[in-house]
Amino acid sequence: MPRGHSRNDGDAGTSSPASGTFEAEILALMPTLRRYSRSLARSDADGEDLLQDCVEKALARRSQWRGVNLRAWLTTIMTNLHRSGLRRRGRHELVDIEESAGLPSEEKDGDPLERSRLEAALNSLPPESRAILMLVVVEGHSYRDVAEMLEIPIGTVMSRLSRARLRLTNLMNAGNVIALRRPK
Amino acid sequence: MNERPPAVTEADLHAFADDRLLPEDRARVTAWLDDNPEDAALIAAWREQNDGIRALFAPYAVEKAEDGALLRPRGEAHRRVWPRRLAMAAAAAGIFVLGTAAGHYGPPLLSPPELRLTALETLPRQAQSAFVIYASEVRHPVEVGADQEAHLAAWLGKRLGIADLKVPSLQTLGFHLVGGRLLPVNDTPGALFMYEDATGKRITVLIGRNENNDTTSFRFANAGPVETFYWIDGELGYAVTGDIPRDTLRRVAEECYKQFPT
Numbered sequence: 001m002p003r004g005h006s007r008n009d010g011d012a013g014t015s016s017p018a019s020g021t022f023e024a025e026i027l028a029l030m031p032t033l034r035r036y037s038r039s040l041a042r043s044d045a046d047g048e049d050l051l052q053d054c055v056e057k058a059l060a061r062r063s064q065w066r067g068v069n070l071r072a073w074l075t076t077i078m079t080n081l082h083r084s085g086l087r088r089r090g091r092h093e094l095v096d097i098e099e100s101a102g103l104p105s106e107e108k109d110g111d112p113l114e115r116s117r118l119e120a121a122l123n124s125l126p127p128e129s130r131a132i133l134m135l136v137v138v139e140g141h142s143y144r145d146v147a148e149m150l151e152i153p154i155g156t157v158m159s160r161l162s163r164a165r166l167r168l169t170n171l172m173n174a175g176n177v178i179a180l181r182r183p184k
Numbered sequence: 185m186n187e188r189p190p191a192v193t194e195a196d197l198h199a200f201a202d203d204r205l206l207p208e209d210r211a212r213v214t215a216w217l218d219d220n221p222e223d224a225a226l227i228a229a230w231r232e233q234n235d236g237i238r239a240l241f242a243p244y245a246v247e248k249a250e251d252g253a254l255l256r257p258r259g260e261a262h263r264r265v266w267p268r269r270l271a272m273a274a275a276a277a278g279i280f281v282l283g284t285a286a287g288h289y290g291p292p293l294l295s296p297p298e299l300r301l302t303a304l305e306t307l308p309r310q311a312q313s314a315f316v317i318y319a320s321e322v323r324h325p326v327e328v329g330a331d332q333e334a335h336l337a338a339w340l341g342k343r344l345g346i347a348d349l350k351v352p353s354l355q356t357l358g359f360h361l362v363g364g365r366l367l368p369v370n371d372t373p374g375a376l377f378m379y380e381d382a383t384g385k386r387i388t389v390l391i392g393r394n395e396n397n398d399t400t401s402f403r404f405a406n407a408g409p410v411e412t413f414y415w416i417d418g419e420l421g422y423a424v425t426g427d428i429p430r431d432t433l434r435r436v437a438e439e440c441y442k443q444f445p446t
Binding site: 017023024026027030031032034035038039047052055056059111112113114115118119122133134136137138142143158161162165168169172 | 194195198199202204229230233234236237238239240241242244245246247248251252254255256396398400401403416
């Protein structure tokens with residue numbers, strides 16, 4: 001999946017965690033976690049902040065991990081971090097400018113206007129609904145897994161999913177924008 | 185939707201759209217959808233939405249070189265820590281360089297999408313305001329009339345920085361030129377051309393600079409009875425506005441697109 005973005009930075013490479021360790025397992029999940037954090041956040045920078053907070057918290061709480069389904073555990077941590085809004089910004093002094101600026105923008109295709117409209121519509125969703133929509137649509141989790149990760153009844157998952165979709169549909173139709181065949 | 189038997193619930197519809205149903209349930213819902221086109225349309229819309237959302241975030245599923253550093257034991261990680269002020273200064277410089285590069289070579293990478301959205305989306309709204317304000321003017325709808333078409337084209341072309349700007353001819357569609365005017369579009373000089381048909385129905389064609397320099401397909405937007413077709417073609421945005429049948433307006437837009445230089 002990574003196209004031209006997984007670089008082999010010598011510094012980071014030599015000191016990568018040894019395989020099989022807790023750290024190595026998280027490292028393997030970083031692309032998935034990065035996608036999820038960005039799908040919750042309103043900007044690339046916020047997405048990276050959330051990701052770093054999540055990893056930091058996971059490392060600090062490693063003793064609480066029960067040893068099964070690390071991805072679900074990290075997803076719960078990240079969702080809670082995002083929802084609680086308790087993340088403090090600017091805590092991370094480790095800033096690798098070039099890397100955080102190396103956004104995968106050239107992989108985005110499609111109509112920029114439609115992308116902007118969709119992202120603006122997503123930004124207007126309540127955080128809880130947005131998280132559910134992303135966990136189902138982008139991360140591919142089952143409704144039951146989502147309910148368990150977020151510790152809410154499955155009926156709540158369904159009703160929030162439904163409301164999120166209705167709101168998105170309304171917002172996307174509000175501009176009454178239709179794409180037309182371009183004459184040539 | 186009211187007559188839906190308890191066998192097919194809204195949850196089933198979501199699960200169908202998300203491909204989360206077991207085969208037997210899928211068959212049951214498929215049969216239901218054959219008889220309920222409105223639910224089928226709903227599912228089609230949700231699936232399209234899903235595709236759009238996935239496309240938006242899929243590119244972020246990548247590793248980055250600093251990921252390893254994040255997971256390193258603390259003592260080591262701290263070696264890489266930059267003094268905060270230096271980091272911020274570097275960030276600012278980086279953003280500046282990137283912004284400059286992005287301005288030249290593509291859509292801005294770091295500006296929030298909301299801002300880009302307004303720049304693009306204000307075009308139809310501005311076109312509609314201009315139409316509502318100027319097309320209803322009886323005595324002074326334009327600054328320069330059709331009798332001075334060559335002057336109109338040269339003047340507005342100069343203000344917009346378009347060499348060889350041509351006023352589109354819409355005679356074949358039954359609209360003759362009334363004239364044009366200079367007006368602000370996204371805070372820069374823009375041009376408005378006005379046309380009228382034999383019954384006195386007016387339409388306007390607005391041209392404005394598009395600083396993002398991207399290109400979109402034809403779009404349609406309306407505000408009540410006033411409808412707009414607009415498109416962005418590189419450095420210029422165009423909007424054709426009127427209170428006329430949509431098909432006619434679309435033909436006007438297509439005609440303008442053909443006549444404007446690409």
